[in-house]
Amino acid sequence: MLTTTRTSAPDPPTASAVxxxxxxxxxxxxxxxxxxxxxxxxxxxxxxxxxxxxxxTTTIEALEGFRNPTxxxxxxxxxxxxxxxxxxxxxxxxxxxxxxxxxxxxxxETIELVRRTSGRRRDLDEVLSAVDLTGRAGxxxxxxxxGQKRRLDLALAVVTRPEVLLLxxxxxxxxxxxxxxxxxLIAELIREGTxxxxxxHYLEEAERLADRIAVMHHGRIEVAGTLDQVLAGxxxxxxxxLEGSPPEDPPVLxxxxxxxxxxxxxYTVDGADHARRAHRAMAALGTWADRHRLDLxxxxxxxxxxxxxxxxxxxxxxxxxxxxxxR
Amino acid sequence: MSTTDxxxxxxxxxxxxxxxxxELTLFWRYRTAVYFALFPLALAMMGxxxxxxxxxxxxxxxxxxxxxSLMLPPxxxxxMHLTNVVTxxxxxxxxxxxxxxxxPATVVFGALIVSVLVVTAVISLVIGVxxxxxxxxxxxxxxxxxxxxxxxxVAVSLFSIAFTRLCRxxxxxxxxxxxxxxxxxxxxxxxxxxxxxxxxLADLARFLPGAxxxxxxxxxxxxxDFTGAGDGTRVLAGAELWAAAVPGLLVILAWLVLSAFLVRxxxxxxxxxx
Numbered sequence: 001m002l003t004t005t006r007t008s009a010p011d012p013p014t015a016s017a018v019x020x021x022x023x024x025x026x027x028x029x030x031x032x033x034x035x036x037x038x039x040x041x042x043x044x045x046x047x048x049x050x051x052x053x054x055x056x057t058t059t060i061e062a063l064e065g066f067r068n069p070t071x072x073x074x075x076x077x078x079x080x081x082x083x084x085x086x087x088x089x090x091x092x093x094x095x096x097x098x099x100x101x102x103x104x105x106x107x108x109e110t111i112e113l114v115r116r117t118s119g120r121r122r123d124l125d126e127v128l129s130a131v132d133l134t135g136r137a138g139x140x141x142x143x144x145x146x147g148q149k150r151r152l153d154l155a156l157a158v159v160t161r162p163e164v165l166l167l168x169x170x171x172x173x174x175x176x177x178x179x180x181x182x183x184x185l186i187a188e189l190i191r192e193g194t195x196x197x198x199x200x201h202y203l204e205e206a207e208r209l210a211d212r213i214a215v216m217h218h219g220r221i222e223v224a225g226t227l228d229q230v231l232a233g234x235x236x237x238x239x240x241x242l243e244g245s246p247p248e249d250p251p252v253l254x255x256x257x258x259x260x261x262x263x264x265x266x267y268t269v270d271g272a273d274h275a276r277r278a279h280r281a282m283a284a285l286g287t288w289a290d291r292h293r294l295d296l297x298x299x300x301x302x303x304x305x306x307x308x309x310x311x312x313x314x315x316x317x318x319x320x321x322x323x324x325x326x327r
Numbered sequence: 328m329s330t331t332d333x334x335x336x337x338x339x340x341x342x343x344x345x346x347x348x349x350e351l352t353l354f355w356r357y358r359t360a361v362y363f364a365l366f367p368l369a370l371a372m373m374g375x376x377x378x379x380x381x382x383x384x385x386x387x388x389x390x391x392x393x394x395x396s397l398m399l400p401p402x403x404x405x406x407m408h409l410t411n412v413v414t415x416x417x418x419x420x421x422x423x424x425x426x427x428x429x430x431p432a433t434v435v436f437g438a439l440i441v442s443v444l445v446v447t448a449v450i451s452l453v454i455g456v457x458x459x460x461x462x463x464x465x466x467x468x469x470x471x472x473x474x475x476x477x478x479x480x481v482a483v484s485l486f487s488i489a490f491t492r493l494c495r496x497x498x499x500x501x502x503x504x505x506x507x508x509x510x511x512x513x514x515x516x517x518x519x520x521x522x523x524x525x526x527x528l529a530d531l532a533r534f535l536p537g538a539x540x541x542x543x544x545x546x547x548x549x550x551x552d553f554t555g556a557g558d559g560t561r562v563l564a565g566a567e568l569w570a571a572a573v574p575g576l577l578v579i580l581a582w583l584v585l586s587a588f589l590v591r592x593x594x595x596x597x598x599x600x601x
Contacts, residue, residue, distance in 0.1 A: 064427045066596065089429030096427065100420030104356040105349060113349050114428060117342040119335050156428070166427075 017042050017164050017195030018063065022072035024219075025058045032058040034219040035072070042163065045186065045196040047206035049306075050216035051314045056199040057097055059216075060168050063197065064094055076164055090118040093157040094166035099149040101156070103142030107133055110141055111155055118160040130185045131155045132178065146173040154182060158189065165189060167198045171205060183209060203306045213306070215313045222313045227306065234304035234312070235270025236278040238285065240296040251288040253281040270304075339433055346430075346438030347445075354442050360408050364446050367403040371396035371454050375461065383560055386549055390462040394548040395517050397454055397472065398540040400447040401480040402511050409439060409487040410504040413593070415497035422595045436590060440484040447480050458548075467550030468568055471543060475572075475579060479540040482583035483511070486536075489589035496597075511537040522558075536582045539575030546571060 016039040025033040033055040040046045048056045061067035062074050065081030065088075074081060076092055101110055111128070115121050128134045131151040136144065141152065150173055157165060167186075171179045179202075186209055190196060200206055206213055207227060214224035223230055238256065241263045250258040255277040256267035267285075269278040278301060289296050354360045374396050378389025413436075416422045425435050458464045466472045490507060494500035512518055514528070515537030521529040532538045533555065542554040546568060552561040554571045563571055 066423070066427065085429055086431060089431075092429065094427045096420060096424060098420040098423075100422075100424030102349070102353060102421060103419075104353050109349065109352070113345065116345050117337055117430065117434070119337045121335075153424075156424070160428070 015042075016040060016075075017077055018046075018197060019075040020059070020063070020072070021074075023059065023062055023069055023074060024071040025055075025062055025067050026070045031070075032219055033062070036216070036219070036221055037072075038214060038221065038224065040164075040195045040197055042195050043190055043193045044211045045190050045198055045209050047198045047200065047210035047213045048216060049200070049203065049206055049213060049310060054216040055219040056216055057168055058219075060094070060166050060197065060199065063166055064092075090120045090160040091162055092164045092166070093160050093162040095150075095153045095157045095168060095170040097168040097172075099146075099153050101141045101149065101152060104140060106138050106140055107144070107152055108137040110152065111159055114156050115159045120161040122159050122161050124159075127155050127159050130158070130181075130188075132181050147175055147178045150174055151178060151182065154185065158185070163194060165194050165196045167196060167200075169199055169201065171200065171202060179205070203310060207306050215310055217313045217316070223309060230309055231304050231306065234309050235268045236275065236304065237266055237268050237302040238278065238281055238300070239264060239266040239302065240285075240299040241265070242294060243297060251285060253284050256281040264298075339431060339437075342430070342434040343437045343441060346434055347441040350438045350442035351445060354408075354446060357412075359411065363404055363408045363411075364400070364450060366407075367396070367399035368450050368453060370399055370403075371450075372457070375457075383549075383551060383553075383558060386551065387462060390458060390464055391545060391549070392517065393454060393458055393461075394464070395541045395545050397451050397476055397544050397548075398479060398515060398537060399512075399517065400450045401476060401483055401540065402508065402515065402537055404443055404447060404450075405480055405483040406487045406490075406504050406508045406511070407501075408443065409484055410491055410494060410500045411497060412439065413488050413491045414494045414500035417491065417594060418496050418597050420597070423597075426595045432590070432593075436485075436488050436593075439488070440481055443484050444477065444480050447476065451476060464548070466548045467564065468547040471547035471568060471572060475540045475543040475547075475576065478576070478579045478583060479536050482536050482579055482586055485583065485586035485590055488593055489586055492589075492592055492594055511535055514538060516541045533575075534578055536579050539578045543572045543575045 018038075018040040020039070021037050023033055023036045024031065036055070036059055038046060048059060050056050058067055062069055063076055063081060065085050068082065076088060079087055081088060081092065105113070108124070108128075111124060115124060125134070128137055131154055133148065133151055133155065136148060141149065144152065150170060154170055157167075171182050174182065183205065186196065186198075190209075198206065198209065210227070212224065212226055213230050214221045215230070216222065238253075242265065243263070250260055250265050253267055256269045259266050259268070267281060269281055282301060285296070371393060374392030375389050377392045378387055380388045382388045382391050413422070422435070455466075486507070487504070490504065491500065494503050514521070514524075514532035514535055516532070517537075521532050521538060524532065539554075542557075545553045546557070546563065550562060550564055550568065551557075552563050552571050554575055557571070
């Protein structure tokens with residue numbers, strides 16, 4: 001069961017490009033977002049993770065000015081995106097979860113349409129090259145593959161040189177090579193000082209690109225912080241295998257809980273100061289093995305992964321508060 | 328990706344110009360739109376079949392119906408093309424994408440209306456040439472021919488855009504749009520004379536955008552009073568012609584203002600948000 005402990009993303013050190021405070025959005029009786037708060041500063045990528053229906057897209061839509069919050073405030077570059085849409089034109093852009101482009105225009109006509117109507121423009125050839133669509137510039141959008149359409153979406157979002165970029169699952173449908181091309185582009189945008197909000201189901205993408213990560217569940221941010229902060233407290237695992245029959249009584253290690261599955265024994269060390277306690281447990285395990293003249297096969301120490309945290313949040317487990325994060 | 332142009336100010340007029348060019352490209356590449364454009368032209372040419380009888384002193388029925396058919400492209404093209412295009416764009420998230428990128432509604436819909444105006448102008452020119460060549464007929468008051476065509480095109484286009492709020496998807500839009508289209512067309516005086524309708528229905532027809540448009544265009548073409556209850560016997564010119572057109576122009580302007588207001592409620596996202 002989920003506990004009532006909720007997490008706000010820690011305040012970033014400088015002025016926010018995006019500020020969300022106690023955001024709540026409902027559709028009829030469905031409360032899609034329930035009191036979400038976070039900030040994103042220029043040059044930072046904030047990743048919003050969560051299962052389908054967790055409230056990520058609704059949060060992005062509120063930032064796009066598309067969704068009227070039931071409660072709370074949303075500010076993008078200091079402005080209300082719903083009321084000051086024109087003032088934000090070109091300064092904020094987005095890749096939607098769904099590709100929305102004119103199928104009967106060519107790639108170059110589509111990008112030029114957005115570029116020429118914006119006061120802030122990047123070089124067309126550089127944009128085409130950055131999304132690896134130079135060779136398809138003359139192709140009708142309707143003839144592009146799914147991955148190419150997603151890259152065109154990204155091109156349309158970056159061609160106006162936005163200060164804030166909202167990316168809703170931008171790499172869905174891309175092959176690994178195209179995904180890496182997009183990651184390189186996003187990394188460059190971060191270096192340029194763009195504030196980016198990313199939602200993705202690819203946890204590796206979040207680990208690689210995000211400065212801070214938040215995991216949402218049922219409309220709330222359950223855990224948030226830097227990758228280290230999010231992973232802290234989710235435990236290290238010590239595992240090994242014993243040849244032959246498993247031990248009936250695995251050794252008692254200080255601060256570690258044992259699970260025996262066939263030949264494999266796994267200890268989980270979590271809670272405060274878990275790294276030091278994992279080290280002590282490893283030492284105690286070595287002593288136990290020497291005393292019983294046993295070989296510990298496949299002995300390994302695993303750090304908790306983002307996937308572990310994600311799954312624990314999705315399963316409704318209690319999530320410990322990361323260091324430096326306010327509840 | 329370091330090369331960026333210096334920021335420039337791009338006003339709504341320039342944005343509408345750029346988008347209108349794209350809309351015309353899309354119109355040409357979208358085969359159904361070309362059909363929507365040819366359909367009223369074909370109907371207009373059927374007016375020639377009426378030739379040979381006089382409906383007013385010196386006014387050939389063929390010439391009258393061909394001149395009146397100048398009001399068909401604003402009705403058919405605006406309703407059939409725009410309800411279809413706006414609904415399918417909403418369905419395909421194109422409208423949402425444009426909205427998110429900050430493109431103002433005036434630009435998105437203004438460009439669409441400009442494209443319809445351009446195509447309407449081309450069809451009107453063809454009809455004008457046919458009238459000139461076949462009947463040696465030029466408009467008595469060209470400005471009063473052009474004005475209602477432009478106003479009805481804009482008013483019905485805005486109405487059609489607002490009407491998409493009632494269309495769930497592009498497929499249903501094609502069916503549902505037949506309701507206002509048939510209402511406007513059948514009560515425009517082009518399908519059958521309003522005089523042949525019951526008085527109440529004929530009065531109602533004059534409060535729709537089609538009938539006043541047809542009345543003003545035919546009056547301005549022949550220099551005779553076909554407005555309201557006018558049967559074309561009275562010859563009009565200059566200020567008299569404009570004065571006779573004022574009630575009809577006010578009806579069309581009312582439709583334009585009301586439709587422009589309703590466009591505020593258009594749906595940008597297929598999932599129901601605005």
